[in-house]
Amino acid sequence: MTEEITTPPVVVYHKSPFTASLPYLATLIFATMMISAYIETTTSWFELCSLIGIIIILWLAFSGVLLTNEKLGTKISVNLAQSEISVHSRGLRTEFKQYLCIEYQNSDCIVNRVRTETVTNRDGESGTATHYEIHLFRINRTHELIFSINGFLPSKSKASRIAKKIARITNLEHYNKPSEIPQPSPEANEKEPIKFGTILS
Numbered sequence: 001m002t003e004e005i006t007t008p009p010v011v012v013y014h015k016s017p018f019t020a021s022l023p024y025l026a027t028l029i030f031a032t033m034m035i036s037a038y039i040e041t042t043t044s045w046f047e048l049c050s051l052i053g054i055i056i057i058l059w060l061a062f063s064g065v066l067l068t069n070e071k072l073g074t075k076i077s078v079n080l081a082q083s084e085i086s087v088h089s090r091g092l093r094t095e096f097k098q099y100l101c102i103e104y105q106n107s108d109c110i111v112n113r114v115r116t117e118t119v120t121n122r123d124g125e126s127g128t129a130t131h132y133e134i135h136l137f138r139i140n141r142t143h144e145l146i147f148s149i150n151g152f153l154p155s156k157s158k159a160s161r162i163a164k165k166i167a168r169i170t171n172l173e174h175y176n177k178p179s180e181i182p183q184p185s186p187e188a189n190e191k192e193p194i195k196f197g198t199i200l201s
Helices: 022-039 045-068 154-170
Strands: 010-015 073-079 084-090 097-103 109-120 126-137 143-150 173-175
Touching: 010 154, 022 045, 073 143, 073 154, 084 143, 097 143, 109 154, 126 154, 143 154, 154 173
Parallel strands: 109 173
Antiparallel strands: 010 073, 073 084, 084 097, 109 126, 126 143
């Protein structure tokens, strides 16, 4: 009797929750240092207690965010045997949990997409948030979001690197934007011609 050999999933991207928490900690330390500078110059007992109270509230708030955020860490893996792309997440106190599993076929392709949206803060001021996304596009014109990074320009190249690695492991085509997907000839599907290039911008 021969044992069946199982191939473990290939990890495409892995971000530790401890690494993901560093920007939060850096912001917290910077805010604490700025407030501490005023503590040295204050002469009022009330002002001193107020500043110390602000520091305590900041530490409690940031600690609460870090301890309850279960999507700090991210892991993207490809199961070649099952033709699946999986995305797992974990927090500082939790293990990796799968929250997305997408099956792919040889006719699919991996595509990067830049999406912008207008966001409004509590003060009523509006701004633009940029999301650098990785999609799995199917031949029937549907697409599924695999992963999204929102941030500055370096996030765009990071999303592109992850998408290229996914495409290389899955042996699928990769395109930098949806408009680059070639349009098949009308003879390929006379009933419903597929126009990939007009799906998204």
